[in-house]
Amino acid sequence: MTTKTPDSIILRVEKIAVRYAATPVIHELSFSLQRGQIGCLLGASGSGKTTALRAIAGFESISAGRISWAEKTLSSATQTVPAYQRRFGMVFQDYALFPHLSVQDNIGFGLRDWPRNAAQKRIDELVELVQLREVAKRWPHELSGGQQQRVALARALAPKPELLLLDEPFSNLDAGLREAIGWEVRALLKASNTTALLVTHDQNEAFAIADEVGVLHHGRLEQWATPYRLYHQPASRYVADFVGEGVLLDVRRRLDGKLELALEQLVGESASPNKGERVQVLIRPDDILHDDLSPITAVVENKAFRGAEFLYTLRLPNGSKVLSLVPSHHDHAIGEAIGIRLDLDHKVIFAG
Numbered sequence: 178m179t180t181k182t183p184d185s186i187i188l189r190v191e192k193i194a195v196r197y198a199a200t201p202v203i204h205e206l207s208f209s210l211q212r213g214q215i216g217c218l219l220g221a222s223g224s225g226k227t228t229a230l231r232a233i234a235g236f237e238s239i240s241a242g243r244i245s246w247a248e249k250t251l252s253s254a255t256q257t258v259p260a261y262q263r264r265f266g267m268v269f270q271d272y273a274l275f276p277h278l279s280v281q282d283n284i285g286f287g288l289r290d291w292p293r294n295a296a297q298k299r300i301d302e303l304v305e306l307v308q309l310r311e312v313a314k315r316w317p318h319e320l321s322g323g324q325q326q327r328v329a330l331a332r333a334l335a336p337k338p339e340l341l342l343l344d345e346p347f348s349n350l351d352a353g354l355r356e357a358i359g360w361e362v363r364a365l366l367k368a369s370n371t372t373a374l375l376v377t378h379d380q381n382e383a384f385a386i387a388d389e390v391g392v393l394h395h396g397r398l399e400q401w402a403t404p405y406r407l408y409h410q411p412a413s414r415y416v417a418d419f420v421g422e423g424v425l426l427d428v429r430r431r432l433d434g435k436l437e438l439a440l441e442q443l444v445g446e447s448a449s450p451n452k453g454e455r456v457q458v459l460i461r462p463d464d465i466l467h468d469d470l471s472p473i474t475a476v477v478e479n480k481a482f483r484g485a486e487f488l489y490t491l492r493l494p495n496g497s498k499v500l501s502l503v504p505s506h507h508d509h510a511i512g513e514a515i516g517i518r519l520d521l522d523h524k525v526i527f528a529g
C-alpha cells in the first residue's frame with residue numbers, strides 16, 4: 178500500500194454535511210482517494226451511503242464542507258457544479274440497461290458524440306474487457322444477471338470517466354456470484370486505472386473490491402482504513418461489531434499495566450473489582466485455535482458449517498462465550514468439551 182501524499186490525492190471530501198430539508202443526514206464526512214484507487218463506503222441501511230455518493234456525483238448539494246477533484250472545487254455550501262459537468266460515471270443497483278438496445282449499443286450509449294470509428298473501437302475494447310464478445314449482439318433480457326451487470330459497468334466505463342461511482346451494483350446477484358464479480362470488477366478497474374467509489378452494505382463485496390473502506394454509521398464516518406486494518410484494528414466498538422465476527426471479552430488490566438490475557442487467567446478469573454481496571458478485548462474467531470493438547474477446554478454451544486470450516490460458539494469455564502473457526506474435519510458435537518488456545522496477534526482494547 179503506497180502512502181498517500183497531498184500531491185497524489187485526486188478526490189477530496191472534506192467535512193461535508195448533507196441535509197434533506199431540515200434533517201441532517203451526513204455529518205462532517207471526510208476522506209480522500211488517489212488516482213486509480215478504489216474506495217468504498219460501507220454501512221447499514223439508512224447510514225447515508227447513497228446520499229454521500231449522490232453528493233459526490235453532484236445530484237445533492239452540501240450544506241457545509243467541500244468536495245474537490247484535482248484541486249478544483251465541485252461542491253461547497255455555496256456552489257454545486259452540476260452532475261453532467263463532472264464527467265463521473267455511475268452504475269446503479271438496478272443496472273438500468275436500455276431494453277431496446279443491444280449489448281454493444283448499450284455500451285456505446287455515452288459515445289454518441291464520438292466519431293463513428295473511434296466509438297466502435299472503444300465499444301470493441303470494452304466488449305473484450307468485460308468478456309462479452311459472445312453476447313455483444315443480444316438484448317439485455319437475453320443475459321444473465323452477472324452479464325447484465327458487466328454491460329452496465331462497460332457502459333459506465335466507455336466514455337473514460339474520471340471517477341466511477343457504484344451504488345450497490347451487485348445487490349441483485351446471489352452472494353457467491355457477488356464476491357466473484359467483485360474480484361472481476363476490481364481487476365477491470367485496475368486494468369483501466371479508473372478511480373472508483375463504491376457504496377454497499379456487504380462487507381465481503383467491499384473487501385473484494387476496495388483498497389480502502391470507510392464505515393458509515395448514522396451519517397458519520399467511524400473509520401477509514403484498509404480492509405485488513407478495519408478487521409484487525411477497528412477504531413470503535415461499532416466497527417468491531419459491524420466488520421467481521423467476534424466477541425468483546427471482559428478482561429482485567431492489572432496494576433502493573435499488563436492485561437490478564439492468557440486463557441488460563443481469562444477462564445479462571447474471579448469477579449473481584451479490586452485487582453485493576455476492567456477493559457474489553459476483541460476476540461475474533463481466528464484468535465481461538467482448537468488444540469487437543471491444550472489443558473483449557475471449552476464446551477461447544479453451537480456450530481455453523483461453512484464448508485471448509487465450522488464456526489463454533491464455545492462456552493469457557495467462567496461462562497464467557499467466544500467464537501472459533503475450526504477446519505471442518507474436526508466435527509464436534511454440541512455439548513462436547515474441546516481443547517483450545519488463544520493466538521492473539523492484534524490486541525484491540527476498549528475501555529470497560
Ligand SMILES: Nc1ncnc2c1ncn2[C@@H]1O[C@H](COP(=O)(O)OP(=O)(O)OP(=O)(O)O)[C@@H](O)[C@H]1O
Binds near residue numbers: 197202223225226227
Ligand atoms: N430524498 C430524501 N428526502 C428525505 N430523506 C431522505 C431522502 N433520501 C434519503 N433520506 C433519508 O436519509 C437517510 C440516509 O439515506 P441513504 O439512502 O443515503 O442511506 P443508505 O445508507 O444508502 O441506505 P440503503 O442501504 O437502505 O440504501 C435515511 O434516513 C433516509 O430515510
